[in-house]
Amino acid sequence: MDKDLQDLMAAWLDHEELSEDRQLELRKRLKGDAEFRQEFAEQTQMLSLTRAVQASEPRWLQLEELLEHSPQFAVFADEIAFEERVAAEISRAEGGNGFALLLRWLTGGFAVAGLCVALFVTAFQMGKKSERVEVHVPVSARPESSQLAKSTVPIAVLARTAKAEWSGNAANLQTGELLGRGRFKIENGLAQVDFIDGARVILRGPAELDLRSGNSAHLVKGSAMCVVKGPGQAFELSTPGLTEVRGSSEFGLSVKANGPTELHAISGSVKFRAEGGDLTEVIEATAIRFADTRVQAATYEPEFFPDLTELKRLEQEIIASRSVDWYDHALGWSHEPETLLHYTFMSDVYQENRLENHAQTATEKSHGMIIGAKWSDGRWPWKKALEFRNQTDRVLLGLPGQHDKLTLATWIRVDTFTQEENILLRSKQPDRWTMKDNGERVYENPEQQPDRGEIRWVLNRSGVVRFQVATGSGEAGQRWDVAATPRVLKERGIGHWALLATTYDATDGSVMHYWNGRPVSKSVMTDPAPLAFEYLELGNPNLSEDVRPNRTRYGFFGAMGELLISRRILNEAEIAKFYLAGKPAS
Amino acid sequence: MQLGTTHVRIAKVRRTPLQMHNPSDFDLKSTISSVKSGDRDAFRQIVRHFGLPLRAFLASQLHHLDDADDLAQDVFLAAFNHLDRFRTEEDFGAWLRGIARNKLKTYFRSHSRRQSAMERFRNEVAEVMEVDFEKLAGDLREEQVDRLLSCISRLPDKMRRIVRAGLEGQRAAELCDELEMKVGALYTMNHRANKLLRECMIGESA
Numbered sequence: 049m050d051k052d053l054q055d056l057m058a059a060w061l062d063h064e065e066l067s068e069d070r071q072l073e074l075r076k077r078l079k080g081d082a083e084f085r086q087e088f089a090e091q092t093q094m095l096s097l098t099r100a101v102q103a104s105e106p107r108w109l110q111l112e113e114l115l116e117h118s119p120q121f122a123v124f125a126d127e128i129a130f131e132e133r134v135a136a137e138i139s140r141a142e143g144g145n146g147f148a149l150l151l152r153w154l155t156g157g158f159a160v161a162g163l164c165v166a167l168f169v170t171a172f173q174m175g176k177k178s179e180r181v182e183v184h185v186p187v188s189a190r191p192e193s194s195q196l197a198k199s200t201v202p203i204a205v206l207a208r209t210a211k212a213e214w215s216g217n218a219a220n221l222q223t224g225e226l227l228g229r230g231r232f233k234i235e236n237g238l239a240q241v242d243f244i245d246g247a248r249v250i251l252r253g254p255a256e257l258d259l260r261s262g263n264s265a266h267l268v269k270g271s272a273m274c275v276v277k278g279p280g281q282a283f284e285l286s287t288p289g290l291t292e293v294r295g296s297s298e299f300g301l302s303v304k305a306n307g308p309t310e311l312h313a314i315s316g317s318v319k320f321r322a323e324g325g326d327l328t329e330v331i332e333a334t335a336i337r338f339a340d341t342r343v344q345a346a347t348y349e350p351e352f353f354p355d356l357t358e359l360k361r362l363e364q365e366i367i368a369s370r371s372v373d374w375y376d377h378a379l380g381w382s383h384e385p386e387t388l389l390h391y392t393f394m395s396d397v398y399q400e401n402r403l404e405n406h407a408q409t410a411t412e413k414s415h416g417m418i419i420g421a422k423w424s425d426g427r428w429p430w431k432k433a434l435e436f437r438n439q440t441d442r443v444l445l446g447l448p449g450q451h452d453k454l455t456l457a458t459w460i461r462v463d464t465f466t467q468e469e470n471i472l473l474r475s476k477q478p479d480r481w482t483m484k485d486n487g488e489r490v491y492e493n494p495e496q497q498p499d500r501g502e503i504r505w506v507l508n509r510s511g512v513v514r515f516q517v518a519t520g521s522g523e524a525g526q527r528w529d530v531a532a533t534p535r536v537l538k539e540r541g542i543g544h545w546a547l548l549a550t551t552y553d554a555t556d557g558s559v560m561h562y563w564n565g566r567p568v569s570k571s572v573m574t575d576p577a578p579l580a581f582e583y584l585e586l587g588n589p590n591l592s593e594d595v596r597p598n599r600t601r602y603g604f605f606g607a608m609g610e611l612l613i614s615r616r617i618l619n620e621a622e623i624a625k626f627y628l629a630g631k632p633a634s
Numbered sequence: 635m636q637l638g639t640t641h642v643r644i645a646k647v648r649r650t651p652l653q654m655h656n657p658s659d660f661d662l663k664s665t666i667s668s669v670k671s672g673d674r675d676a677f678r679q680i681v682r683h684f685g686l687p688l689r690a691f692l693a694s695q696l697h698h699l700d701d702a703d704d705l706a707q708d709v710f711l712a713a714f715n716h717l718d719r720f721r722t723e724e725d726f727g728a729w730l731r732g733i734a735r736n737k738l739k740t741y742f743r744s745h746s747r748r749q750s751a752m753e754r755f756r757n758e759v760a761e762v763m764e765v766d767f768e769k770l771a772g773d774l775r776e777e778q779v780d781r782l783l784s785c786i787s788r789l790p791d792k793m794r795r796i797v798r799a800g801l802e803g804q805r806a807a808e809l810c811d812e813l814e815m816k817v818g819a820l821y822t823m824n825h826r827a828n829k830l831l832r833e834c835m836i837g838e839s840a
Binding site: 089 | 677678
């Protein structure tokens, strides 16, 4: 083989460095020798072809999104069906009819920010500071396709629900979601909708409400309680037959399909106009019925309207029952001998810097040392979670061992993406060093290169989860086998608890990822390594720049509310059970 | 996109419809026409058909296969968005490679500041080789690429191991240890393997 060709190939393949003089010589030969160029081109082409045909095929998520790729697992079926329905509604809305749209397709972050300000100011003015209005702002709130880019701006938030079952456009609605103009149906249960101009409407299913603006709505059918205090007094509700229904405090409306409409003034008076007639006033603690184009007095029965007390009571009942179920289930996992670690984030006393491992096999080292992360509300009122905010907020723990099989399962809440990459968990070896005569420490592995069998569990800004196993390191850098999911965390999932689980079997290299209890991807590692680690780190690692590709900053900005590590592979049914037991009440 | 010293290999994933490849029932003109008339899904056939040669074309000019794959996606996104600019009498593969060359230029430009001396050298070589790379890529036929895996499997054992492992970065040194060969002999054997592969690919399609 020609020596020039060999040197050029070695330099091209990053195997050898060449002096400047040698580089110059080779460039000269390349420019002047067509045969040499041809030989080099053929070699590099064959190398790239053999690499490409042997490599796994890439997952082109952006392209798949653009082409509206149907994911291979059923987990997205509901979401896709929902998205398609909403997309269809948008198309119709563009034709003249307004339909309810969720904010996840909001076209501009500024509009969201404006709405947040409006909501918080409104909440403050209403004197409801103690009541939490959850507003979830997708940071990367880009439209998912050009067709969806023309969504309406949000005008309300779904503030609270209890046993709610939805249908139509509202399928899969989550508490805390922002709502745009349009109609949504609740089939069962209760839902509280807070409008940005200050009014609050509590619906009892079956009901259908058409959201028209920040201070107006139309009750198509069902029963609703309207609370209009302070700035919310400008709110206007209408029904078939009644328009300009405006109250000074609280009123109830009931619309029966093909039946009468009733208006009850529960607190303060209410004005309305019946089919274009005069403006009429209903005084407090009285009611009217509108039927057959006539307005009549009706029996005042406020107890038949849903109110906040009932909603809160129901909500508390559900939370109490669900949280007890979860606790029973969690105890089961803690006591299983294969469970290496179970952070329930539940304790009698929450210590500032200690996270207790509730696994029966827990060692002292496996209790986590909290660095920077702060305790915050968990999925249940009586348990907590840890919030990660700053660049080095993390939990360190010792979990030495070698494992051929492993399951990781965690309840996480991503509040926003501040960085491209978010490490949820990584393993690390202890810093080994020797002391020089002058007292200076000399580290054996200053660049923190991972050893074979170390892991990283990463969630990136695109909502893709990666499970990485180090297969080696050296002068060429780190080498990882990576198993990635399709996009699992979407804008509407921001701010909500989700269960992420991953299983890894080093005996056959298989990796399964689960999102909210359902499988989302199955991969096979090309070079499966048994797992081996000393320490684990949750949250934002304090990595030196040398080991961060592109000097990536890792910034998990969210919370972790449970973590289970088992040395066996949990099956699909067990993970589904883990999810159902731990799923928040609303 | 993986840069710097980190090398990431994506694990084998289950093949999705996007990646399935059945060249026999592909009609480019009608596929393009379908896409233009609003059938986005039809674009998948184009991706299936041209994906591998495009990735290989990009990989021949980029050191990191992951970067090549990212750029390949960018090329397909651009092709989809500007499909109306493609004239059906043109060579679609060449049109894609034209987009790819522009993407490569942008890539090299945006990374030039962070490049080491050797990376700069490789980029200069890539510039010199641009025409030759394009010519070879243009000559490559789909069925030849399809045969490559089978050709690899027929190589003598040592050669096959070299081809399967690749020679990027430190793999050459590792292979030398593993196969108890000197670097020169390793490169010579890889060179010979590449020649055999080319003969196998072309010979079988001839």
